[in-house]
Every structure is written in C-alpha cells, then in structure tokens.
Amino acid sequence: MRFFATCSRGSEGALRAELAALRLPAVRGGRGGVAFDGRLEHGAKACLHSRTAMRVLLELADYPVDGAAALYDGARAVDWTPWLTERTTLAVETSGTAPGLEHSGFAALKVKDAVVDVLRDRLGARPDVDPRNPDVPIVLHLAGGRATLSLDLAGEPLHRRGWRTTATVAPLKETLAAAVLLLGRVDPAAPFVDPLCGSGTLAIEQALRARRIPPGLDRAFAFQRWPCYRTELQSRWDRLRAQARAEILPAAPAPILARDLHPKAIDACRRHAHLAGVEADLSIERADARDLVPSTAPGTICTNPPYGERLMGDAGAPGDRAAARTQERKLEGFYRGLAEMLDRHAGWAAVLLSGNPALQRAIGRRAEIDHRLWNGPLEAHLLRYRL
Numbered sequence: 001m002r003f004f005a006t007c008s009r010g011s012e013g014a015l016r017a018e019l020a021a022l023r024l025p026a027v028r029g030g031r032g033g034v035a036f037d038g039r040l041e042h043g044a045k046a047c048l049h050s051r052t053a054m055r056v057l058l059e060l061a062d063y064p065v066d067g068a069a070a071l072y073d074g075a076r077a078v079d080w081t082p083w084l085t086e087r088t089t090l091a092v093e094t095s096g097t098a099p100g101l102e103h104s105g106f107a108a109l110k111v112k113d114a115v116v117d118v119l120r121d122r123l124g125a126r127p128d129v130d131p132r133n134p135d136v137p138i139v140l141h142l143a144g145g146r147a148t149l150s151l152d153l154a155g156e157p158l159h160r161r162g163w164r165t166t167a168t169v170a171p172l173k174e175t176l177a178a179a180v181l182l183l184g185r186v187d188p189a190a191p192f193v194d195p196l197c198g199s200g201t202l203a204i205e206q207a208l209r210a211r212r213i214p215p216g217l218d219r220a221f222a223f224q225r226w227p228c229y230r231t232e233l234q235s236r237w238d239r240l241r242a243q244a245r246a247e248i249l250p251a252a253p254a255p256i257l258a259r260d261l262h263p264k265a266i267d268a269c270r271r272h273a274h275l276a277g278v279e280a281d282l283s284i285e286r287a288d289a290r291d292l293v294p295s296t297a298p299g300t301i302c303t304n305p306p307y308g309e310r311l312m313g314d315a316g317a318p319g320d321r322a323a324a325r326t327q328e329r330k331l332e333g334f335y336r337g338l339a340e341m342l343d344r345h346a347g348w349a350a351v352l353l354s355g356n357p358a359l360q361r362a363i364g365r366r367a368e369i370d371h372r373l374w375n376g377p378l379e380a381h382l383l384r385y386r387l
C-alpha cells in the first residue's frame, strides 16, 4: 500500500527523518509531505508516533481524468468494501482541479456517487454522507490531469493532540512546534527554556518528546471505524500502543522551564500541560523574558518571539504611520533586550522561530541553522545559534 503523510511547508525534512526512524518502508520526500509504502499497520504506526505529520493518507487509486465521467469510472473501479459499510458515513474532500472538474463540490459529488453505487451493488444498501464528522473521510486530489483518491487515516488532523483547550495570542500548531524542535536539533535530554511560552506549545511538545509519550496514544482515529480494522488491524494496533506505553519515561530527564509575562498565557500553559500529562515535567513562571538568567546546566533556549503586531497590544489605527514606526522601534528595543538575555547564556544553544528579520539583526551573530518554515501563511525562519 502507498501512503502519503502531509505536513506544513518546510517541515518535510523533519517528517522524513521521523518516518525513517520508525522504520517505515520506502520513505521518500515530497512537497508538503512524505510518501512511504507498507501495510495498514505502518500507516497506523505513523499516526501513533509522528509529531510533525498533519494527516496520513492511504492512496487507493491514481488515474488520468479528462472530465466527470472518467472521475466517476475510476472511483467506481475501487473496491470500497474494506473501508465502508452501509452503516458508516462518508465525506469527500477535494483539492486541486482538472479539465471539466473546476468545481470542488461537483468533483466530490461524482466520487461520492461512485462510492455509494459500489456499496449499493455489493451490499444492497448505501452509506450516508456526513460532511462534518464522517466515519470515513475520503480525499480527492486533482492535479496534472490525474485524480488521486485516498483515505484519511486520522480523521481529525494530527496536530489536535487533545490538550489545547484555551485560546491565546498566536499559538503555534503542535506539529510545527515539533518540527522546530527536530529541525533545530533540540536535545530532549538537556535543559530547556521557553521564555515567551504563550500557551506552552514548544515546552509541552519538548516534554512529550523527552518522555517518549507518543502524540497519538490516547486519541481515536478514523481507521478504527473501517470494517477491516477489526479483522486485520486491531490486535496489531493494540500491540503497537502497548509497546509505546511501555517505553514512556516516568519523568523528563532534564528541567523544562516555560515563562511568559502575561497571566492569561501562564494559566493556559498550566492547563495545557496538565491535560497533556506533563505538568510535573514543567516549571511554569510569570516573568519578563529579558530578565532570564541561567539557572541550570547549559541547554537550549527555544522560543517563538512576537513578530510585530500586537506586541504589547498598543498598535495605532490602521494606516497610522507614526504609530507603526513607534511600534517598530519598540519591537527593535524588545529584540535588543532578548539579544542581551541570550548573551548571558554562554554555552547554551538558542533555537528561535522568527517572522521578523529585525530579530536576527538585533542578535547580530551568525546562525548555524537558518531554515525557512511556514507558520500557516506566514513565512518564518528557524534559527539556531550557538551562544
């Protein structure tokens, strides 16, 4: 079987390394994700362990299309009975276009018709569509005159680990935070500090990683609703989870410190760490990032500083140039304060996800890693410095 794990742009290298370390067969890089081969249990293993994948797709068909009839015929040729019954619900999500298939809703309808017709012929009844919470999410991708039909193994995207309950300003996705830790070569067994922790994403991901807690251990996956799950996968899945559980360390091997100036961020971080099961691994403090001094053996300062807007919540009206300039100066001053704080940490590493070149200028050192990553639509730089 062919699988494709998707990730945020720029994280492909981290995802490839993760999937190769899981010893999945034939791992190969792609754009926006990484392909691999294997059996169902390999796809399930990626869902259980990958910290950077957003989705894991199982490819069922890939064929040329020149219009609606070809799209329908290709989907009709797939045996859908291992994946759906007349009692499961489905939804089709479309990306891309092909000739005669410019409207995603129309293309999705053609695939849905084909799936329903196959099941009606084979089982004598048809499944229902549930666009919001389908048992089986089907993914149609149209590009280069071809249609690719896949099943989404996870359902709810993998960055939803289940612990984020509280909204804060500009939180990182859990999968992007994990990519920052991996691409920035953050040592899971050395001291870790995020002095601008916000909702705690980087510190919590570091704790989960340091304790070897797999991100998918306690969540439900769409593949568990497939008819073939019970017959082919369940016992193997139970074993994979039991093995993973046995490898969890009782505590993080080194201190993890999360700080932020804002009480709401501190509350959210504490709540999230509790729900993620790593509260005891984190020290959470309210303090100004610029006042940080080393309090442990050298490790990594890893953080995602504010990019500009809403730094201290006082940007002027849109188009107000004077207010924008004041804000910019204030931000430059803030970055200088952060750079001085880094200067006090000789022997440490700093791993920063920055969306503003002024931060690099303030630090004034040469980064040993400078890697482009996308934080949603925002381009950011992952920078690693040896201090």
Ligand SMILES: C[S@@+](CC[C@H](N)C(=O)[O-])C[C@H]1O[C@@H](n2cnc3c(N)ncnc32)[C@H](O)[C@@H]1O
Pocket (backbone or CB within 6 Å): 168, 169, 170, 171, 172, 173, 195, 196, 197, 198, 199, 200, 201, 202, 259, 260, 261, 262, 265, 287, 288, 289, 290, 304, 305, 306, 307, 311
């Ligand atoms: C971009 S957000 C970090 C988001 C975080 N990575 C997350 O995933 O939730 C930047 C954080 O810096 C905090 N902050 C701003 N000025 C600060 C200061 N002087 N000292 C400490 N924290 C500060 C803000 O409260 C905010 O939570």
